[in-house]
Amino acid sequence: xKIDASARQLHARLHSAGHLLGLxxxxxxxxxxxxxxxxxxxxxxxxxxxxxxxxxxxxLLALVKAWQxxxxxxxxxxxxxxxxxxxxxLPAYPCGGxxxxxxxxxxxxxxxxxxxxxGQLVVSYTLA
Numbered sequence: 758x759k760i761d762a763s764a765r766q767l768h769a770r771l772h773s774a775g776h777l778l779g780l781x782x783x784x785x786x787x788x789x790x791x792x793x794x795x796x797x798x799x800x801x802x803x804x805x806x807x808x809x810x811x812x813x814x815x816x817l818l819a820l821v822k823a824w825q826x827x828x829x830x831x832x833x834x835x836x837x838x839x840x841x842x843x844x845x846x847l848p849a850y851p852c853g854g855x856x857x858x859x860x861x862x863x864x865x866x867x868x869x870x871x872x873x874x875x876g877q878l879v880v881s882y883t884l885a
Contacts, residue, residue, distance in 0.1 A: 781820035803878040814868035828861040
């Protein structure tokens with residue numbers, strides 16, 4: 758088997774960016790319920806918690822950039838048959854995907870759209 762290193766790095770960056778956007782949304786009062794991290798299709802779907810205000814892209818990206826500035830390392834844990842992935846001391850999510858080793862590898866994230874769909878918040882993103 759041969760692994761395409763550049764494709765793997767792209768997927769790792771997209772997947773890690775999605776995790777951070779999910780966490781940023783959580784910190785702004787939204788609960789991530791679904792995520793999709795494919796190139797050109799990156800999006801996180803959130804449900805509202807306690808009638809949270811609709812976040813704007815700058816609020817989400819400010820949180821993500823603050824974590825990136827710390828260059829937090831990837832943390833992988835296994836417990837009760839579940840793999841969780843996080844960065845530094847940030848909360849981890851159950852995940853089987855590939856991720857960057859450190860947040861400095863992410864590069865710039867671009868939020869391309871924020872919309873409400875069927876009562877849920879959908880944040881679409883890509884990488885610069």
